[in-house]
Amino acid sequence: xxxxxxxxxxxxxxxxxxxxxxxxxxxxxxxxxxxxxxxxxxxxxxxxxxxxxxxxxxxxxxxxxxxxxxxxxxxxxxxxxxxxxxxxxxxxxxxxxxxxxxxxxxxxxxxxxxxxxxxxxxxxxxxxxxxxxxxxxxxxxxxxxxxxxxxxxxxxxxxxxxxxxxxxxxxxxxxxxxxxxxxxxxxxxxxxxxxxxxxxxxxxxxxxxxxxxxxxxxxxxxxxxxxxxxxxxxxxxxxxxxxxxxxxxxxxxxxxxxxxxxxxxxxxxxxxxxxxxxxxxxxxxxxxxxxxxxxxxxxxxxxxxxxxxxxxxxxxxxxxxxxxxxxxxxxxxxxxxxxxxxxxxxxxxxxxxxxxxxxxxxxxxxxxxxxxxxxxxxxxxxxxxxxxxxxxxxxxxxxxxxxxxxxxxxxxxxxxxxxxxxxxxxxxxxxxxxxxxxxxxxxxxxxxxxxxxxxxxxxxxxxxxxxxxxxxxxxxxxxxxxxxxxxxxxxxxxxxxxxxxxxxxxxxxxxxxxxxxxxxxxxxxxxxxxxxxxxxxxxxxxxxxxxxxxxxxxxxxxxxxxxxxxxxxxxxxxxxxxxxxxxxxxxxxxxxxxxxxxxxxxxxxxxxxxxxxxxxxxxxxxxxxxxxxxxxxxxxxxxxxxxxxx
Numbered sequence: 352x353x354x355x356x357x358x359x360x361x362x363x364x365x366x367x368x369x370x371x372x373x374x375x376x377x378x379x380x381x382x383x384x385x386x387x388x389x390x391x392x393x394x395x396x397x398x399x400x401x402x403x404x405x406x407x408x409x410x411x412x413x414x415x416x417x418x419x420x421x422x423x424x425x426x427x428x429x430x431x432x433x434x435x436x437x438x439x440x441x442x443x444x445x446x447x448x449x450x451x452x453x454x455x456x457x458x459x460x461x462x463x464x465x466x467x468x469x470x471x472x473x474x475x476x477x478x479x480x481x482x483x484x485x486x487x488x489x490x491x492x493x494x495x496x497x498x499x500x501x502x503x504x505x506x507x508x509x510x511x512x513x514x515x516x517x518x519x520x521x522x523x524x525x526x527x528x529x530x531x532x533x534x535x536x537x538x539x540x541x542x543x544x545x546x547x548x549x550x551x552x553x554x555x556x557x558x559x560x561x562x563x564x565x566x567x568x569x570x571x572x573x574x575x576x577x578x579x580x581x582x583x584x585x586x587x588x589x590x591x592x593x594x595x596x597x598x599x600x601x602x603x604x605x606x607x608x609x610x611x612x613x614x615x616x617x618x619x620x621x622x623x624x625x626x627x628x629x630x631x632x633x634x635x636x637x638x639x640x641x642x643x644x645x646x647x648x649x650x651x652x653x654x655x656x657x658x659x660x661x662x663x664x665x666x667x668x669x670x671x672x673x674x675x676x677x678x679x680x681x682x683x684x685x686x687x688x689x690x691x692x693x694x695x696x697x698x699x700x701x702x703x704x705x706x707x708x709x710x711x712x713x714x715x716x717x718x719x720x721x722x723x724x725x726x727x728x729x730x731x732x733x734x735x736x737x738x739x740x741x742x743x744x745x746x747x748x749x750x751x752x753x754x755x756x757x758x759x760x761x762x763x764x765x766x767x768x769x770x771x772x773x774x775x776x777x778x779x780x781x782x783x784x785x786x787x788x789x790x791x792x793x794x795x796x797x798x799x800x801x802x803x804x805x806x807x808x809x810x811x812x813x814x815x816x817x818x819x820x821x822x823x824x825x826x827x828x829x830x831x832x833x834x835x836x837x838x839x840x841x842x843x844x845x846x847x848x849x850x851x852x853x854x855x856x857x858x859x860x861x862x863x864x865x866x867x868x869x870x871x872x873x874x875x876x877x878x879x880x881x882x883x884x885x886x887x888x889x890x891x892x893x894x895x896x897x898x899x900x901x902x903x904x905x906x907x908x909x910x911x912x913x914x915x916x917x918x919x920x921x922x923x924x925x926x927x928x929x930x931x932x933x934x935x936x937x938x939x940x941x942x943x944x945x946x947x948x949x950x951x952x953x954x955x956x957x958x959x960x961x962x963x964x965x966x967x968x969x970x971x972x973x974x975x976x977x978x979x980x981x982x983x984x985x986x987x988x989x990x991x992x993x994x995x996x997x
Contacts, residue, residue, distance in 0.1 A: 353377055353428040353452055353665060358396075359417050359442075360432025362713025363729065364641070365392035368430050371657040380424040382417060384410040386721040392713065398424045405723050411435045412542070414442050418449055428452035428664065430657075434725070437640040438465050438510075439541075454664045456639050460615045464637040467509050468547055474634045477614035479607045481634045482626075487547035491534030493527065503553065506530055508537035509545035514584030515960070516546060532954070535936065536961050554779050555628035556595055557581065557635070560608035561648045563656070563673075564617045565663050571673035572605035573652050576644055578624075579778040580767060582692050583960065587760070587783070588767055589644035590681040591651045594738060594776025596627070603632060611637055619663050620645070620656050626780075643730065646709060647680035650734040680734045681741040683749070683764045687726040687757045690789065693930045694726035694957055696985075700756035700893045706748035708733050720757060722932040722957050728759065738776075742768055754906065755891060755899045763788050765905070794907040798900040799841045800852060800867075801877040801888035802909050803834030806898060809874035836898070837910040850879075925973065925994060927964055929987045933957030935977045940990070944972045952990055953977065970994040 356372055357380035358365045369379045369392070381396035386405040393399050400420035402410040410416070412435055421429060429446045431437035437455070440462035446453045455461070464470045471481045485500055486493055487509070506529050508516025516537030518529040530546060538544030561573040577593035578586045596604070608623035611634070622642045624635040645656050652674050663669070687695040701716045712729035720726065733744035746768050749761055766788040767773055773782075831844045831853050842854040844866075851866040870878035870885060877888045891899040898909045922928070933955040940952050946966040953975075955962045974991040977983060 353454075353661060355380060355398075355424070355426045356428045356430055356454070356661075357382065357400075357417075357421050357424060357426035358392075358430045358432055359411070360430075360435055360437070361387055361390065361392055361411060361724065363392075363711050363727065364432035364434075364643075364713075366395055366713060367711055368432065368657055369395050371655055371661070375658065375661065377661070380420070380426045382411070382420050384723075386719075386723055389719070390713070391715050391718065400424050405721070407435065407723070414439075414445055417442070418445060421446075421449065421451060426451070428454055428661075430454040430660070431640065433638075433640050433643060438638065440465055452664050454619070454660050456617050456619045456621060460617045461639045463615045464639050465510055466545075467507060467636055470637060471634065473614055474611055474637075477610045479611050479614075479634045480632050482549045482552065485548040485550070487545065488530065488534070489545045491531045491544060491546070493530055493548075499523075500548075501550070503551040504548050505551040506533045506546050506548055508533060508541065508543070509547060510537060510541040510543035514581070515540040517584040519551060520548075528951075532961060532963075539956065552626045552628055552631075552633060553781060555579075555626040555631075555633075556593065556778065557586075557624065557780050558593055558596060558604060558627045559622045559624040559638075559642070560604050561642075561645070561656075562608050562612045562617070562621050562623060563659055563663075563669065564612050564619065564621075565669045566618050566666065567668045569669040569671060570609050570612050570617075571669060572608050573648050573654070573673055574676055575601060575604055576642075576647055577778065578644060579780050580773075580782045581780060582783050586644060586684065587686075588681070588683050588764070588773075589647055590679065590738070590741070591647040592676070592679065595778070600627065600630075600632075607632065607634070620660050643684070643727075644682055646711060646730065646732045647682050650680040650709070650732065651676045651678055653677070678734055678736050679738040679741045680732060681738070681745050681768075682730050682732040683745055683768070684727055684760075685729045685731060685754075685764070686760045687720050687728055688760055689758050690760075690763065691930075692760075693962065694722070694960070695757045695759075696720050696722040696726075696932055696957075698756050698895075699728070699754070700895070701753050701891065701899075702728070702755075703753040704729065704731060704748050705751050707744050708748040710748075728754075728757075742774075750905045751901075751903065752906065753889075753891075753899075753901055755893065755897075755908070756895065758908075761906075794839050794900075794909065795902075795904055796839075796841065796852070797879065797886055798888060798902065798904075798907045799834065799836065799839045799909065800843060800850070801879070801890060801902075802836065802898045802900050802911075803832075803841055803843065804850070804869075804872050804877050805874055805888075805890035805900075806834070806911065807832075808872050808877075809892075812874055835912040837912060838907075839909070922988065923991050925970065925992045927952060927967070927989045927992065929955065929983045929985055929989055930962065930964075931955070931957050931985050933962065933983060935979055935981045935983065935989075936961060938975060938977065938979060940972045940975065942972050942975055946970060946972060946992060952992070955983070964989060966992055968992070968994045 355378040379396040381399040383393040436442040440458045443458040503521040506518040516533045533546045534544040557578045563571040576591045580588040622638040626633045709732040733741040735741040844851040849866040849868045867879040867881045889901045936954040938953045950966045970992045
């Protein structure tokens with residue numbers, strides 16, 4: 352019987368496990384790095400043990416420290432969460448040898464599936480369809496760096512998952528560099544740099560089957576999840592069931608997943624992943640852990656997978672048959688990242704997601720998002736009797752969410768959910784490459800006006816005299832007011848009881864258009880009315896140089912342009928700036944070297960991913976300001992390239 356559980360993880364998954372533990376009366380133990388000293392998962396646990404340092408290798412990946420934390424806290428069981436050591440057979444074995452209950456599959460099962468090539472061989476022997484392996488390497492160098500294969504191909508890490516150590520290669524001359532890059536990333540993320548190459552099945556769906564097995568021989572296949580919409584080979588939107596899987600294909604996938612599960616003597620919760628294109632099915636991998644997207648299965652099947660993990664670890668038997676599914680669930684992953692998928696770090700001033708949705712989050716208002724870990728902030732999950740209802744709930748929650756302080760992928764998620772192909776269920780792994788969701792860059796015109804009016808109201812509130820006069824009011828009308836932000840500007844005409852918008856980011860309004868009545872104007876709330884329709888805006892500021900405007904239509908962050916701007920440091924032409932805080936993994940060029948457009952200049956590591964900094968144009972490397980291992984801040988000058996023929 353488990354009495355005190357240590358979760359060897361952080362953030363959202365630690366909080367998720369703690370929630371079920373509280374319902375079962377199990378005491379909880381958190382572990383935390385220095386960067387997570389004040390994180391929500393640290394505060395929620397009954398006990399918490401510090402793992403000094405911030406790097407994963409020194410904290411959440413340090414087996415000896417985690418076992419010491421178990422001893423110090425009196426934990427009698429360990430749940431690995433997902434990521435980090437969740438699929439590390441040596442860690443599982445060490446937990447078992449320490450006399451603790453391991454909430455996961457047997458170490459031998461983890462080992463069998465942890466090496467992708469071994470897993471493919473075992474699955475093939477069990478009758479599960481697989482793709483061929485073209486080549487493999489443990490040191491990052493293939494024996495033949497440019498074989499006569501049919502491209503594109505996919506380079507994959509032998510260990511781990513989550514998109515780390517994975518590269519698409521479309522030409523032979525790119526293969527060697529991508530193999531080396533995947534090797535480095537895999538070594539940093541999983542401690543194993545082995546990679547292999549297999550054909551890329553383009554246009555396929557990424558479908559996975561949730562399995563649950565006990566030690567008494569019962570195996571459940573809890574339907575399939577659609578996980579095709581991905582960036583950087585990491586999932587962004589998931590749903591259950593898949594809109595593209597018919598009952599006969601569902602039966603095939605479930606049968607293959609059960610065969611895979613039985614073949615390795617599996618126990619607990621796991622996921623068998625497939626590529627599906629037409630009638631073709633190919634085994635991808637088996638994740639010997641709980642998946643990020645497990646909530647959609649929980650909602651459709653009415654189960655608590657964490658509870659079953661705990662009970663199976665205690666020796667409980669599953670009922671002979673799984674529960675019957677009902678309804679549809681859709682999950683989106685909210686990341687702190689920009690439109691180029693570059694991770695963001697800093698203070699999350701406010702985080703609120705309203706509506707009829709489930710929110711599994713590792714952050715809250717005031718949290719500091721570190722550059723050392725994955726940038727996922729939360730998972731937002733909608734459930735309904737049908738797919739349309741589930742999607743509608745998620746869209747509403749995203750629009751009404753209050754997310755202040757960091758750039759996120761919220762607008763991208765809304766673009767995806769409103770896309771016609773997504774609405775039709777026509778998704779595949781190349782969805783985000785096929786649909787370029789760049790955004791129009793123009794905030795809502797009324798949100799800009801609301802920001803202008805709220806800012807003016809705040810200035811009046813602080814004014815020592817005549818603070819009660821309307822913004823820009825003159826006894827004799829003079830000229831329109833201009834509110835300038837870096838993202839947009841609005842030209843408007845103040846009236847005694849309202850305002851007439853003359854020009855906005857979206858163009859000039861028709862001559863003689865009716866003014867908006869000012870129903871309420873203050874530093875934090877603006878309500879405009881025209882034609883009997885009210886538009887309400889909530890306006891916030893935190894001293895970070897931004898104005899945050901939220902309404903039923905969504906949220907925007909605007910940066911006011913000061914009337915008298917402070918002098919700024921000038922950056923030399925051709926400077927390559929760090930897009931985010933990170934560590935320099937490798938410098939590819941030297942001063943004086945000629946480069947061509949797109950040529951790698953250096954590689955940064957941030958939030959467990961490699962980020963290539965390439966030459967924006969042909970030229971000569973004038974200066975290199977960093978070296979391998981250097982920590983850099985966002986905006987730091989990394990190198991300077993003088994443009995010219997190379």
